[in-house]
Amino acid sequence: MNILYLLIPLALLLLGVAVWIFFWAVGSGQFDDLDTPAMRIVMDDDTKPDDESSE
Amino acid sequence: MSHSDCFHCALPVPPNEEFQVEIDGKLKAVCCPGCKAVAELIRDSGMSNYYTMRDAPTPGVGRPADDQAEWQVFDSAEMLATFATVAGDTATATIYVGKMYCTACSWLIETTLAKTSGISSANVNPITHRLSVSWDSHVLGLGGVLATLANLGYEPQPLAPESAARPEVAEQRTALKRLLVASLGMMQVMMFAIGLYAGDFQGMSGEMQTFLRVISLIVTTPVVFYSARPFFESAWRGVAARSPGMDLPVAIAIGAAYAASIYATFTNGEAVWFDSVVMFVFFLTLGRFLEMRARHRSIDRSTALSTMLPNTVTRIENGANRVVPAAQIVPGDRLLFRPGDAIAADGIITTGKTTVDEALLSGEARPQSRTGGDAVVAGSINIDGAIEVEVRATGGNTALGMISRLSERARYARPAFVQLADRIASYIVVAILFIAAVVAISWYLYSPERAFVVTLSVLVVTCPCALALATPAAFAAAGTRLAELQLLVTNGNAIEVLSRATTVLFDKTGTLTRGTPVITATQVVERVFNESQCLRYAAALETISTHPIANAFVARDTAIVATDQRVAVGDGVEGTIDGQRWRLGRHDYAAPDAMIPAADARNGTRVFLGADGQLIAVFTLADELRPGTAETLQKLEALGLRLGLVSGDSDDAVRTTAGALAIENYHAACSPGDKLDIIHRMQGAGDVVVMVGDGINDAPVLAGADTSVAPSHGAMLAQTSADIVMPGESLEPLATGVRAARQTMRIVRQNLAWAIVYNATALPLAAMGHVPPWAAAIGMSASSLIVVLNALRLSRYA
Numbered sequence: 001m002n003i004l005y006l007l008i009p010l011a012l013l014l015l016g017v018a019v020w021i022f023f024w025a026v027g028s029g030q031f032d033d034l035d036t037p038a039m040r041i042v043m044d045d046d047t048k049p050d051d052e053s054s055e
Numbered sequence: 056m057s058h059s060d061c062f063h064c065a066l067p068v069p070p071n072e073e074f075q076v077e078i079d080g081k082l083k084a085v086c087c088p089g090c091k092a093v094a095e096l097i098r099d100s101g102m103s104n105y106y107t108m109r110d111a112p113t114p115g116v117g118r119p120a121d122d123q124a125e126w127q128v129f130d131s132a133e134m135l136a137t138f139a140t141v142a143g144d145t146a147t148a149t150i151y152v153g154k155m156y157c158t159a160c161s162w163l164i165e166t167t168l169a170k171t172s173g174i175s176s177a178n179v180n181p182i183t184h185r186l187s188v189s190w191d192s193h194v195l196g197l198g199g200v201l202a203t204l205a206n207l208g209y210e211p212q213p214l215a216p217e218s219a220a221r222p223e224v225a226e227q228r229t230a231l232k233r234l235l236v237a238s239l240g241m242m243q244v245m246m247f248a249i250g251l252y253a254g255d256f257q258g259m260s261g262e263m264q265t266f267l268r269v270i271s272l273i274v275t276t277p278v279v280f281y282s283a284r285p286f287f288e289s290a291w292r293g294v295a296a297r298s299p300g301m302d303l304p305v306a307i308a309i310g311a312a313y314a315a316s317i318y319a320t321f322t323n324g325e326a327v328w329f330d331s332v333v334m335f336v337f338f339l340t341l342g343r344f345l346e347m348r349a350r351h352r353s354i355d356r357s358t359a360l361s362t363m364l365p366n367t368v369t370r371i372e373n374g375a376n377r378v379v380p381a382a383q384i385v386p387g388d389r390l391l392f393r394p395g396d397a398i399a400a401d402g403i404i405t406t407g408k409t410t411v412d413e414a415l416l417s418g419e420a421r422p423q424s425r426t427g428g429d430a431v432v433a434g435s436i437n438i439d440g441a442i443e444v445e446v447r448a449t450g451g452n453t454a455l456g457m458i459s460r461l462s463e464r465a466r467y468a469r470p471a472f473v474q475l476a477d478r479i480a481s482y483i484v485v486a487i488l489f490i491a492a493v494v495a496i497s498w499y500l501y502s503p504e505r506a507f508v509v510t511l512s513v514l515v516v517t518c519p520c521a522l523a524l525a526t527p528a529a530f531a532a533a534g535t536r537l538a539e540l541q542l543l544v545t546n547g548n549a550i551e552v553l554s555r556a557t558t559v560l561f562d563k564t565g566t567l568t569r570g571t572p573v574i575t576a577t578q579v580v581e582r583v584f585n586e587s588q589c590l591r592y593a594a595a596l597e598t599i600s601t602h603p604i605a606n607a608f609v610a611r612d613t614a615i616v617a618t619d620q621r622v623a624v625g626d627g628v629e630g631t632i633d634g635q636r637w638r639l640g641r642h643d644y645a646a647p648d649a650m651i652p653a654a655d656a657r658n659g660t661r662v663f664l665g666a667d668g669q670l671i672a673v674f675t676l677a678d679e680l681r682p683g684t685a686e687t688l689q690k691l692e693a694l695g696l697r698l699g700l701v702s703g704d705s706d707d708a709v710r711t712t713a714g715a716l717a718i719e720n721y722h723a724a725c726s727p728g729d730k731l732d733i734i735h736r737m738q739g740a741g742d743v744v745v746m747v748g749d750g751i752n753d754a755p756v757l758a759g760a761d762t763s764v765a766p767s768h769g770a771m772l773a774q775t776s777a778d779i780v781m782p783g784e785s786l787e788p789l790a791t792g793v794r795a796a797r798q799t800m801r802i803v804r805q806n807l808a809w810a811i812v813y814n815a816t817a818l819p820l821a822a823m824g825h826v827p828p829w830a831a832a833i834g835m836s837a838s839s840l841i842v843v844l845n846a847l848r849l850s851r852y853a
Contacts, residue, residue, distance in 0.1 A: 001263065008247075008270055015239060015274075022235050026228050033180050034227075034348075 061085045062106075063094045078103050093208050097163065105163050126205065128367050128378045129213065130196030137382070138197060138213040145175065146192040150201070152184050153210030163207065171195075171203055185214075201366075212366065226347065234344050237282035240274050241337040247271045248330035261323065268320040271329040279313050283336045285343070299484045304491075308514040309335060312828065315507060325504075328511065331828040335515060338836030342524065345843055365397045371443065388446045392437040394622075400433050401453040402444040409440030439622050479522075487517045494822045509824045516821040516831035517814055521838040525806030528846035533799040536850050540795065541788040542764075542779050549778035552762040553796035555743045559691055559789075560734065562748030562756075563702035563712055566766060567684055567786075572660060572676035574607050578652055581671045589672040591615050593664050596630050596639045607676055627662075635666045646670035683785045685716055690790035697742075701730045701756075730756045747789065764789060795852050802849060806842045813838045 025031065062076065062083035075082045076094040085094055097105055128134065135141060139148035152164065161179035164186060168177035173194030179186045188200060197213060204211040247267045254264055283306075290306035293299045309332055316327040369391040370379050376391055381399045384390065389405065392398055398411070408426040413435040425431055431444055433453040491513050498506035534544050544550060561567050577586045584592075590608070595615040597608040617630030617637065627640010638645040639662060646665030652673055664672045688698055700721035702709045709723035722733060734756065737744050746760035757763035757777050765777035766786075781788055817834055820826050826834070 004263070005266065008266075011243070012270065012273065015243060019236060019239060023232055026231050031231055032224050032227070033178070 078106065093206075096206070102163060102166055126198040126202040128380065129198035129201055134213075134380060135192060135197055137380070139192075141192060144191050144193055145189050146197070147187070147189045148197060148200070149214045150186045150188060150204070151212040151214055152179065152186050152204060153212060160209070164204065164209070167207060168200070168203065171200075174200065186211075230340075230344050230347055233282040233285070234340050237278050237333065237337040237340045240278035240282070241333040243274045244271050244278075244329050244333045247274075251327070265320065265323065268316075268327050268329075271327065272317060272320055275313065275316075275329045275333055278333050278336050279309060282340050283309050286336075286339065293481075298481050299488075300481060303484050304487050304514050304518055305335075305339065307488075308511060308518070311507075311514070312511055315511075326508075328828050331511075331515070331832045334829065335832040335836065338832075338840060342836075342839050342843055345847075365399050368399045369393075384446055384449055386446050386448060390444045390446060391441065392444060393441050394437060394439050396437045398431050398433055398435050398437055398444070399449075400444075400446045401448040402431055402446045404429050404431060405443045405445050407440055407442035409442050410438045412436040412438055483522065487514070490517070490818070490822070498824070505824060508828060509821070511828045512821040512824075512826045512831040513818070515828060515835050516817040516826055518835045518839075521810035521813060521835075521842045522807070524839055524842050524846075525810050526803050528843050529799055529803045529806060529849060532846045532849040533795060536852055537779075537788075537792055537795055540791050542781055542792045544779050549762045550796045550799050552743060553745065553779070553793055554800040556696060556745045556761070556793065558697045558699060558737055558742045559745045559747060560699045560701055560730075560737075560760070561718075562746075563700060563704055563709060564678060566748050567700070567712060567716065568678040568680055572607050573679055574674050575677045575679070576675040578673045578675075579671070580649075580652060580673065581666075581669065584671060586672075589664055589674075592632060592637060592671075593639050593662075593674065595632060596620065596628050596637055637671075638665045639663070680712070680715065681784065681786055683787050687786040687790050688716055688718070691793065694790065694793055696793065699733075701725050701733055703727075703730075727756055731759045734759050747786075795849070798852055799849060802845055806845055809845075810838065810842060 062078070063085050076085050076098065077083075078094065078098055083094070097103065129138075135146055139146040141147075152160075164179050165177050168174045168186075168188060174188060174190040177186060177188045186204075190200060201211045201213065247270055251259075251264065251267050251271075253259075254267075286302045286309065287306045289300060289302040293303055312328040312332050312335075316329050316332070318324060319327050365381055367378050368381050368384060369376050370384065371377075371389040371391055384400055388400075390399065390402070392409075394409070404425055404427050406427060408424075410424050411431055413423055413432065425442070430447075431437075431442070433449075491510055494513050495506055495510040498509050530550060533550055537544055537550075574590070577589060579586055579589055592615060594608040595617045598617070598620070615632060617632045620628065620630035622628050623640065623644060626644040627638060629636060629638040629640075631637070642649075642651060642661075642663045645663035646668055648668060649665070649670035652670075660676045662674045662676060663670060664674065691698060698718050698720065700709060700713050700716075700718045702712075702721075702723055703725055704723060706723040709721055713719075713721040722729070725733070734744050734746065738761070744760045745762050745764060746757050747764045747766075748757060757765065762779070763777040764779045764781060766781045779792070813834075817826065817831075821831060
């Protein structure tokens with residue numbers, strides 16, 4: 001059971017990293033629009049695969 | 056869409072027109088060269104999908120902008136600095152896209168821009184109508200981007216970075232972070248809690264137990280101090296304002312459970328409640344997040360003030376004219392407005408004489424005469440003379456700005472119904488605190504070691520969140536759904552009143568009818584010409600006119616060109632075609648000596664077309680019923696509503712309309728006072744009256760009715776006094792709106808009943824000590840969630 005003393009703090013560290021990444025993603029505006037991505041999936045362009053406009 | 060409607064914009068195709076577009080191998084009729092050009096552009100770009108994907112063809116959409124030169128001003132480096140942020144070669148700007156109606160529009164814009172050389176990315180949010188676009192500033196100017204949008208028929212409006220930043224975005228970002236911290240924290244703490252519970256059954260070393268508790272404490276701390284912070288702040292505000300809100304018991308429960316758990320952790324106490332704390336915070340944060348999203352959605356995007364004003368104006372600088380963006384003008388500037396220009400600011404005419412159309416502000420459809428020294432207001436249209444104006448007020452300080460602020464405020468005001476629920480909730484909070492104190496004292500006397508746990512459960516389980524959420528959640532969801540159904544609710548009370556309505560009164564002009572004249576009959580006097588030719592000649596003459604009647608003769612054929620055109624104010628227009636002098640307008644102007652032919656059976660305004668004084672044709676213009684009006688009225692009647700027609704129009708005209716729509720109860724030639732009397736009489740008899748109308752004359756009438764609806768292309772002022780605004784062309788949303796309002800009130804009643812039953816059952820159980828804190832947290836959260844989910848059913852209501 002002693003391994004828990006290592007694994008749980010490690011898990012907390014990963015948790016901290018995950019939160020930090022998420023905060024960064026929110027801050028950079030990736031979650032500002034929660035509506036369009038849901039619709040974007042039905043709007044694919046069958047004539048020509050285009051580049052940067054879709055993410 | 057009927058056979059005679061334009062395939063592209065759904066406006067009726069004028070008779071005798073043969074513009075066609077081939078889409079997917081089929082010939083489709085369109086109404087004008089503009090629509091033909093746009094439809095072909097869409098087809099040739101391989102984007103015919105637009106037509107299958109759009110929700111509904113929207114009238115008037117997709118007509119290309121006439122004036123391309125307007126956009127060139129935006130190509131300067133100065134403009135780029137004002138409206139865009141430049142990093143290296145790449146410029147990024149936010150553009151408000153007016154006249155955009157559905158998801159298909161955002162697809163069309165994004166795909167078209169992505170194919171435009173120089174543009175690297177384009178993202179449109181169809182909810183907020185904002186386009187975020189990046190492009191190579193060496194290849195393309197801002198004006199080029201705007202012109203591309205204008206070519207598609209939209210009305211772009213570049214936003215300065217400060218106005219592009221919206222408070223909702225910051226609010227949503229914070230809320231998302233709080234929600235994520237709470238949810239990740241909850242998952243972790245629940246995992247440790249399972250370990251601790253297992254330890255209770257299977258045995259666990261004291262050292263390990265303390266370790267798991269300390270870890271739980273570490274994870275819970277940011278959840279309490281970051282995610283739950285709004286609850287503490289709001290609880291404190293309530294206390295400071297001496298009106299305790301529902302967040303007070305929440306804050307006490309979170310704070311007390313957290314503090315007691317820390318104490319237990321370091322004194323090796325019996326139990327910790329970190330799991331209850333995080334679960335409680337998570338569900339509350341989730342509920343708040345959903346509520347916030349519903350609120351943001353209902354923020355109206357169609358009445359943004361800036362979209363009513365022109366993008367550019369002509370400023371007189373040291374005697375020279377210079378085109379500048381409207382955002383740059385300040386009071387004291389002297390501006391030049393040519394015929395047809397929209398006036399960009401409030402000001403005083405210094406030189407010139409003209410007539411202006413102030414329908415947007417005053418609802419007065421007739422053009423008003425203005426001369427030197429008179430005031431003109433932003434948002435009106437300069438009709439027929441060039442004027443110089445000294446600016447007195449711009450932007451938010453104009454009369455138009457004031458009006459939009461008023462309607463903005465109305466939108467944020469909380470309906471009386473919700474305020475009542477808030478007041479009741481604050482009494483309940485006091486009662487809960489009192490009951491909790493009684494429970495704590497009783498248990499302390501009876502069994503001191505359980506007193507804290509039981510009191511905690513009582514505080515958590517009785518949280519009146521469900522009660523407090525019951526009404527606003529339903530109203531927020533209903534507001535969103537109604538906006539999707541083309542009904543914008545500006546006053547929350549309107550939903551409640553609409554659900555109780557017994558009578559609907561309609562105004563005639565502009566409400567049951569379109570409000571803009573269309574050609575209903577053409578009598579050709581001189582048989583040398585046919586009907587189609589007459590219409591084309593008239594259209595060619597009208598190209599220089601900005602009079603409302605000219606809209607009925609939209610340019611149909613560019614092959615016929617009138618030269619030497621002149622507007623005779625109040626009489627008509629004239630021009631030379633094929634060497635003959637043609638005149639269109641009043642009888643004594645177009646062909647003074649000709650006999651007037653007998654009137655057509657249909658009522659309406661008659662416009663005469665003459666060539667060299669000889670009468671060629673007579674057009675009858677009349678106001679048509681809106682499409683689908685009869686069906687809508689039938690639906691309203693089927694809902695048990697009585698219908699009535701009140702109009703200031705003449706008896707004949709009103710009787711014809713009432714007859715056509717089978718309305719038995721009609722009143723003609725009513726002054727606004729008469730209309731108000733009729734409403735008061737009905738209200739005296741116990742009726743709940745909904746008034747549907749527009750125009751300034753109706754403003755007091757709309758205010759006098761129990762609730763009011765205004766079709767939005769009507770006068771701006773009528774919109775502000777109306778509780779509900781209908782931006783669409785059809786009256787159809789009204790019937791759906793009444794049904795949705797009734798459903799909303801049903802859901803509010805269900806929610807309130809559920810919340811009361813839940814609290815009434817849970818309180819005695821918790822007070823008797825049968826509910827552990829974690830179960831109380833689940834119960835409270837689940838009861839709130841049920842209320843929110845029940846309310847969200849409305850967003851699917853059709």
